[in-house]
Amino acid sequence: MADMKVNFAGVEFKNPVVAASGTYGYGREYEALYPLSKLGGISVKGTTLHKRDGNPAPRVAETPSGMLNSVGLQNGGVDKFINCEIPNLLTKNIAIIANIAGATVEECAEVAAKLNGTGVHMIELNISCPNVKQGGAAFGTSCENASAVTRAVRNATDLPLMVKLSPNVTDIASIAKAVEAEGADAVSLINTLLGMRIDINSRRPILKNNVGGLSGAAVFPIAVRMVWQVANAVKIPVMGMGGITTWEDGIEMMLAGASAIQVGAAIFKNPFAPVEIADGMNEWLDKNGIKCVSEIVGRVKPW
Amino acid sequence: MNYFQGKYKIVKKLKLNDTVYDFTLSCKEITDIALAGQFVHIAVDGFSLRRPISICEINREKGWLRIVFEVRGKGTEALSKLCEGDLMDVIGPLGKGFDLLKPGKKCIAIGGGIGTPPMLEVAKHYGANCTVISGFRTGSIAILQEDFADTGAKTILCTDDGSAGRKGFVTEALEECLNSEKPDIICACGPMPMLKAIVELAKNAGIRTQVSLEQRMACGVGACLVCACRCVKDGEEFMAHVCKDGPVFEAEEVVF
Ligand SMILES: Cc1cc2nc3c(=O)[nH]c(=O)nc-3n(C[C@H](O)[C@H](O)[C@H](O)COP(=O)(O)OP(=O)(O)OC[C@H]3O[C@@H](n4cnc5c(N)ncnc54)[C@H](O)[C@@H]3O)c2cc1C
Ligand SMILES: Cc1cc2nc3c(=O)[nH]c(=O)nc-3n(C[C@H](O)[C@H](O)[C@H](O)COP(=O)(O)O)c2cc1C
Ligand code: FES
Numbered sequence: 113m114a115d116m117k118v119n120f121a122g123v124e125f126k127n128p129v130v131a132a133s134g135t136y137g138y139g140r141e142y143e144a145l146y147p148l149s150k151l152g153g154i155s156v157k158g159t160t161l162h163k164r165d166g167n168p169a170p171r172v173a174e175t176p177s178g179m180l181n182s183v184g185l186q187n188g189g190v191d192k193f194i195n196c197e198i199p200n201l202l203t204k205n206i207a208i209i210a211n212i213a214g215a216t217v218e219e220c221a222e223v224a225a226k227l228n229g230t231g232v233h234m235i236e237l238n239i240s241c242p243n244v245k246q247g248g249a250a251f252g253t254s255c256e257n258a259s260a261v262t263r264a265v266r267n268a269t270d271l272p273l274m275v276k277l278s279p280n281v282t283d284i285a286s287i288a289k290a291v292e293a294e295g296a297d298a299v300s301l302i303n304t305l306l307g308m309r310i311d312i313n314s315r316r317p318i319l320k321n322n323v324g325g326l327s328g329a330a331v332f333p334i335a336v337r338m339v340w341q342v343a344n345a346v347k348i349p350v351m352g353m354g355g356i357t358t359w360e361d362g363i364e365m366m367l368a369g370a371s372a373i374q375v376g377a378a379i380f381k382n383p384f385a386p387v388e389i390a391d392g393m394n395e396w397l398d399k400n401g402i403k404c405v406s407e408i409v410g411r412v413k414p415w
Numbered sequence: 416m417n418y419f420q421g422k423y424k425i426v427k428k429l430k431l432n433d434t435v436y437d438f439t440l441s442c443k444e445i446t447d448i449a450l451a452g453q454f455v456h457i458a459v460d461g462f463s464l465r466r467p468i469s470i471c472e473i474n475r476e477k478g479w480l481r482i483v484f485e486v487r488g489k490g491t492e493a494l495s496k497l498c499e500g501d502l503m504d505v506i507g508p509l510g511k512g513f514d515l516l517k518p519g520k521k522c523i524a525i526g527g528g529i530g531t532p533p534m535l536e537v538a539k540h541y542g543a544n545c546t547v548i549s550g551f552r553t554g555s556i557a558i559l560q561e562d563f564a565d566t567g568a569k570t571i572l573c574t575d576d577g578s579a580g581r582k583g584f585v586t587e588a589l590e591e592c593l594n595s596e597k598p599d600i601i602c603a604c605g606p607m608p609m610l611k612a613i614v615e616l617a618k619n620a621g622i623r624t625q626v627s628l629e630q631r632m633a634c635g636v637g638a639c640l641v642c643a644c645r646c647v648k649d650g651e652e653f654m655a656h657v658c659k660d661g662p663v664f665e666a667e668e669v670v671f
Contacts, residue, residue, distance in 0.1 A: 134639065134640070135634070135638065135639055136638050137637065137638035137639070137640075140416075140637075141416065141634070141636040141637045141638040141659075142636070142638065144416055144417050144418050144419075144636075145418075145419075145420060157640070165653065165654045166640065166643060166654060167643075168643070168645075169630050169631070169641070169642065169643040169644065170630065170631045170641075171631070171640070171641040171642070171643055172464070172631045172632065172633050172639075172641035172642075173631070174462065174463060174464045174490075175463070177463055178463055179463055179464060179633060181633070181639070181641055183639070183640050183641055183643075186640050186643065186654055318631075328463050329463070377463070377633075379634065379638075380463070380464060380465065380633040380634050380635075380639065381458055381463060381464065381465060382458075383420055383506070383634075383636075384420070
C-alpha cells in the first residue's frame with residue numbers, strides 16, 4: 113500500500129480524494145453505501161450568510177458525457193450549517209472543507225468569520241458560481257474583484273483559505289496569481305463552465321434558468337489544462353477537479369499539478385466513484401513502485 | 416435512509432405496447448425494504464445521468480421488483496433494449512412513498528398515462544377497498560388493467576377518445592366517485608395539469624390527497640439539490656426535493 117496521505121496547505125487528508133462541493137451535500141446521503149472516512153475530505157454544499165432557495169427547476173440537463181446544473185446555491189445559511197451539520201461531520205474522521213459564497217465582499221467575509229472556531233479544517237471561497245446573479249462568477253472573472261474578495265476573507269479568517277476559480281475566463285493563471293498575492297493558501301479549480309441546452313420541439317431551454325454550469329467527464333481535458341497552467345504559475349497548492357471519473361483521471365490530474373483532487377458529477381452515476389478512484393490510484397502507485405502519492409504531483413513531462 | 420446500489424438480473428421482460436416495457440428484476444435486498452410509491456434510479460450505458468423509474472410491484476417472497484416504463488428519449492430507449500438475463504445497474508429504493516392507511520380504510524388511486532405503474536402497490540394494499548381510476552389518451556396504450564383487477568380493486572378506465580372504457584378525463588370519473596362515496600385518501604400520479612385538477616376536486620370534497628411528482632434528477636438521493644419543487648408548510652414556502660422529500664407529497668404542501 114502506497115502512502116496516500118497528503119498535507120494540503122497545512123491540512124492533513126488521509127487520501128487526496130475529496131467530494132466536490134454541491135455534489136455530495138453534507139455527506140449524509142452516501143453513508144448508506146460506505147463510511148465517509150473512506151474519503152480524504154468533503155467540500156460541503158456552498159454556504160451563504162442567509163438561507164437561499166436557489167433557482168426554479170428544472171435545474172439539470174444531461175449533455176454528452178456531462179451535465180448542466182443551475183441549482184443557484186440553495187442552502188440553509190451558515191448558522192444552520194454550523195449548528196446542524198458541522199457537529200455531525202466532526203465525528204466522521206474526514207477533512208471538512210467549508211465552501212462559502214456571497215453576493216458581496218462583505219457577505220463572504222462575514223460567512224468566513226462565523227466559521228472561525230467551528231472545527232472546519234479549511235475554507236473554500238467560491239468566486240466562480242455561474243448560477244447566481246450577484247457575486248459568484250462576477251468575483252472570479254476579474255483580477256481586481258478576485259483580489260478584493262480574497263483580501264476581505266483573508267482578513268476575516270485564520271483557517272487555511274482556498275479560493276475556487278472560474279474557468280469562464282481567458283487567463284485563469286493571472287486570477288490564480290492575484291488571489292495568491294492576497295494571501296490565499298491554495299486554489300481549487302475548475303468550477304463549472306457556462307453552458308446551455310435547448311429542447312428543439314418546445315424551443316425552450318431545458319434549464320429554467322436558461323443557462324447553467326457544465327461539469328462531468330466532458331470538461332476533464334479543459335480542467336487538466338487549467339490545473340497545469342495554474343500549477344505552473346503559483347507556489348501555493350492546487351486542488352484539481354472537473355470531470356474526474358476514473359482513477360486514471362485522478363493520476364492524470366495530479367501529474368498535471370494538483371496536490372489533491374475533487375470528484376463531483378461522476379458520483380451521480382457511480383456513488384462509489386471517490387472510493388474507487390482512491391483505491392485505483394493506490395494500486396497504480398504500488399504497481400509503479402511509487403511510495404507516496406505526493407511524489408507524482410506536477411510530474412508531467414511536457415514537450 | 417437506507418438504500419442499495421447494485422447490478423441486478425432482469426428475470427422477466429414484457430412489451431406492453433409499442434412504447435411501454437415491463438421489466439422484473441431480481442433484487443431481494445431492495446424488495447425487502449421497498450415501499451409503494453418509491454422509485455429506483457437506473458444507470459444507462461453511455462449516458463451520464465441515471466433515469467428515475469417508479470416501483471410498480473414488489474414481490475417480497477421472490478425478491479422481485481417490477482418496473483414499467485415508456486420509451487421517451489434515448490436513455491429509456493437504450494434501457495428497453497436490455498434482455499432477460501442482462502444486468503441492470505440500480506440504486507434503490509429511493510424517496511418517500513405513499514402513506515398506506517390501515518386495512519378497512521378506503522382509497523381512490525388515480526394514474527394518468529405512464530403515471531399508472533406506481534398505483535399497483537397502492538391497489539394491492541387496499542384491495543377491494545380501492546377504486547383505481549386510470550386515464551390514457553387512447554385504448555391501445557392502456558396498461559396494467561388486469562393487474563389492477565387482480566388486486567380486487569374496482570377499476571375505472573378512461574380514455575380521451577373513448578376507444579376503451581369510458582370517454583373523458585379521470586377527473587370526471589373522480590367527481591362521480593366522490594358524489595357516491597368519500598374515500599379516506601386519494602393517491603395520484605400523472606401529468607401536472609391532471610394532478611392539479613384532482614387536487615382541486617379533492618380539496619373541495621375535503622379529502623386527504625397524496626401526489627407523486629416528477630422532476631429531472633442527478634443524484635437521486637438528496638445530495639445535489641437539482642430536483643427542486645416548491646412546497647409550503649405552516650404558511651412558509653420553501654424548495655423541497657422530489658428525490659428525497661418525495662416523489663410522493665401531501666397535495667396541500669405542493670405549490671402547483
Ligand atoms: C420519481 C420518478 C418516477 C418516474 N417513474 C416513471 C415510470 O414508472 N415509468 C416511466 O415511464 N417514467 C417514469 N418517470 C419518468 C422517466 O424518468 C423519464 O421518462 C426518463 O428519465 C426519460 O429518459 P430518456 O433518456 O428516455 O429521455 P431524455 O429526454 O433523453 O432524457 C434526458 C434527461 O432528462 C431527464 N428526464 C426527461 N424526462 C423526464 C421526466 N419526465 N422526469 C424526470 N426526468 C426526466 C432524463 O432522466 C435525463 O436525465 C419517472 C420520473 C420520476 C422523477
Ligand atoms: C449539482 C452541482 C452543484 C454544485 N454546487 C456547487 C457549490 O455549491 N459550490 C461550488 O463551489 N461548486 C459547486 N459545484 C461545482 C463542483 O464542485 C465542481 O467544481 C464541478 O462540478 C466540476 O467537477 P466535476 O466535473 O467533477 O463535477 C456544483 C456542481 C454540481 C454538478
Ligand atoms: S436528484 Fe439530487 S437532490 Fe434530488
